[in-house]
Amino acid sequence: MSVAAAADPAMGITLDKVTKRFPKRGSDEGFVAVDRVDLHIDPGDMVALLGKTGCGKSTIFNMVSGLLEPSEGKVSVAGHDPFHEFDWFRGKVAIVFQNDRLLPWRTALQNVELGLELLGVPHEERRKQAMDWLSRLGLKGHEHDYPHALSGGMRQRVSIARAFATNAGLLLCDEPFSALDEMTANRLREEFSALVRENRKTAVFITHSINEALQIGDRIIVLERPAKIAYDVRLDRATGEAEKEAIRDRIKEVLAL
Amino acid sequence: MGSTIILSRIFWSVAPFLLLAALWQFASLWFPPFLFPSLVDVFRRVFQILVDLGQFVDVLATVGRILAGLFGAFVLGGLLAVLMNRSPGVDRFISPILTFFQGIPALSWVVFAIIWFHGIEFRIFFIMVMTTLPAFTFQMIGALQAMSKDLFEMVLSFRPTRLQMFRTMVLPAVLPEILTAWKVNLGNAARVVVVAELVGATGGVGYQLLQQQQLFDMAGALAWTFQLVFFVLITQQIITMIERYAFRYRAVSERSL
Ligand SMILES: Nc1ncnc2c1ncn2[C@@H]1O[C@H](COP(=O)(O)OP(=O)(O)OP(=O)(O)O)[C@@H](O)[C@H]1O
Ligand SMILES: [Mg+2]
Numbered sequence: 469m470s471v472a473a474a475a476d477p478a479m480g481i482t483l484d485k486v487t488k489r490f491p492k493r494g495s496d497e498g499f500v501a502v503d504r505v506d507l508h509i510d511p512g513d514m515v516a517l518l519g520k521t522g523c524g525k526s527t528i529f530n531m532v533s534g535l536l537e538p539s540e541g542k543v544s545v546a547g548h549d550p551f552h553e554f555d556w557f558r559g560k561v562a563i564v565f566q567n568d569r570l571l572p573w574r575t576a577l578q579n580v581e582l583g584l585e586l587l588g589v590p591h592e593e594r595r596k597q598a599m600d601w602l603s604r605l606g607l608k609g610h611e612h613d614y615p616h617a618l619s620g621g622m623r624q625r626v627s628i629a630r631a632f633a634t635n636a637g638l639l640l641c642d643e644p645f646s647a648l649d650e651m652t653a654n655r656l657r658e659e660f661s662a663l664v665r666e667n668r669k670t671a672v673f674i675t676h677s678i679n680e681a682l683q684i685g686d687r688i689i690v691l692e693r694p695a696k697i698a699y700d701v702r703l704d705r706a707t708g709e710a711e712k713e714a715i716r717d718r719i720k721e722v723l724a725l
Numbered sequence: 726m727g728s729t730i731i732l733s734r735i736f737w738s739v740a741p742f743l744l745l746a747a748l749w750q751f752a753s754l755w756f757p758p759f760l761f762p763s764l765v766d767v768f769r770r771v772f773q774i775l776v777d778l779g780q781f782v783d784v785l786a787t788v789g790r791i792l793a794g795l796f797g798a799f800v801l802g803g804l805l806a807v808l809m810n811r812s813p814g815v816d817r818f819i820s821p822i823l824t825f826f827q828g829i830p831a832l833s834w835v836v837f838a839i840i841w842f843h844g845i846e847f848r849i850f851f852i853m854v855m856t857t858l859p860a861f862t863f864q865m866i867g868a869l870q871a872m873s874k875d876l877f878e879m880v881l882s883f884r885p886t887r888l889q890m891f892r893t894m895v896l897p898a899v900l901p902e903i904l905t906a907w908k909v910n911l912g913n914a915a916r917v918v919v920v921a922e923l924v925g926a927t928g929g930v931g932y933q934l935l936q937q938q939q940l941f942d943m944a945g946a947l948a949w950t951f952q953l954v955f956f957v958l959i960t961q962q963i964i965t966m967i968e969r970y971a972f973r974y975r976a977v978s979e980r981s982l
Contacts, residue, residue: 533882534882535878535881535882554884555884557884558883558884559884561882563879563882565875565879567875569875569876569879571876571880571893571894571897572974572975573897573972573974574974582880582883582893583883585893586880586883586884586885586889586893587883614974614976615974616974616975616976617976634883
């Protein structure tokens with residue numbers, strides 16, 4: 469089954485002088501959202517991506533997930549080009565979008581099933597997995613609700629369940645925990661981090677919370693505007709509290725620029 | 726909802742028709758039957774047509790022509806809409822032609838059809854398609870363009886096949902507009918079809934109307950007209966029921982416009 473196959477060893481990501489320009493009225497060269505970014509993410513890493521609003525984080529995600537084509541440079545994921553070899557990534561990438569993007573005509577359960585359904589998982593099996601994910605995310609009893617009947621945080625959890633259910637090797641999460649209360653967010657961060665490590669997935673998550681980055685990131689990358697790496701630091705279990713404080717101050721400094 | 730509210734709602738929806746009928750009946754007392762026949766006569770004729778298979782086949786023939794023409798325009802319009810939506814070049818080419826067609830009176834198509842084609846049924850089909858095609862196409866392009874890009878990309882990120890994309894995303898997204906388009910075009914087609922039947926049909930509501938005109942039989946003319954009106958009312962009601970079921974996922978505001 470493709471879901472099992474999709475759990476193949478985590479995938480690395482390489483960006484080689486990647487630039488993204490958007491067409492802009494009254495400007496020939498367009499609007500530069502991402503400016504010659506060089507970046508390598510190792511397989512199995514959990515990377516936090518920080519940066520001011522509008523600095524190009526979501527744009528980078530869209531290029532890594534194959535939804536946008538870089539204007540210049542090369543993006544490669546596990547040695548493949550996400551944009552031009554789009555179908556190669558079937559079942560290998562899962563995305564938690566910045567907004568929940570639930571299909572309004574599907575119930576919570578059917579939304580979580582979507583990815584599995586598109587991967588051809590049989591009905592019984594995908595229903596069971598989707599149920600399981602919904603209860604892990606605290607949505608028991610809301611399986612058959614339509615999105616309009618769910619709160620913002622509940623919708624976001626459904627979209628997290630939808631992404632995680634496919635068991636993809638690469639997780640791209642755009643502010644996955646931002647619409648949740650602190651308690652729920654904390655619990656989900658722990659679960660997320662355990663899930664990624666247990667299954668040797670590669671995960672990149674965008675966040676505006678320095679705490680969140682420090683809590684679960686193996687590595688923190690801070691971007692300036694337009695997207696360019698301004699600060700890049702690795703953490704591990706040996707990183708002590710004092711060191712973390714120094715990192716926190718440095719991140720604040722970079723973000724304030 | 727209280728039963729009195731329902732009753733008053735029913736009353737107000739039929740009141741205008743009751744008034745119209747009363748005025749007509751009043752007029753029938755003062756004018757000769759070939760101008761304002763009594764409604765009793767009219768409804769006797771309506772009933773006769775409904776129970777006499779020899780006459781009812783004329784209604785069925787016309788209904789068949791309406792549905793065949795609409796279905797043809799729907800399929801062709803859907804194809805055009807997809808092509809035009811995919812390529813701006815095709816759009817720029819075909820849009821003006823369709824707009825041009827919209828300005829051509831149904832009667833002109835009747836003349837063209839008589840000159841160009843021989844078979845009666847094909848002439849009618851051609852006229853029905855040509856007169857309903859532009860509206861159908863424009864409505865379907867509108868539906869495709871209004872489809873959420875965010876949701877589309879979300880589904881796309883799972884790398885679905887074309888068919889899967891159509892089934893899980895495109896169809897549910899455009900269905901509301903398509904059903905509305907059917908409702909609008911049914912009304913148009915019911916009005917055009919009797920004109921189309923002037924191409925020499927020897928059966929159908931249009932043919933029967935022509936007969937009544939030659940006999941100066943107002944009651945008959947009304948009775949045949951009502952057959953079409955009933956058909957439109959019934960099909961629209963069926964579509965409304967489909968809508969109520971298919972769009973039960975929609976949120977309703979407790980306040981209305
Ligand atoms: N499709 C587009 N067309 C034109 N400009 C765009 C488009 N998408 C993004 N941009 C521009 O690119 C820049 C980066 O956008 P992006 O969505 O990547 O920001 P972000 O870092 O994710 O911000 P946030 O933290 O607010 O989500 C923005 O200035 C935005 O105006
Ligand atoms: Mg963003």
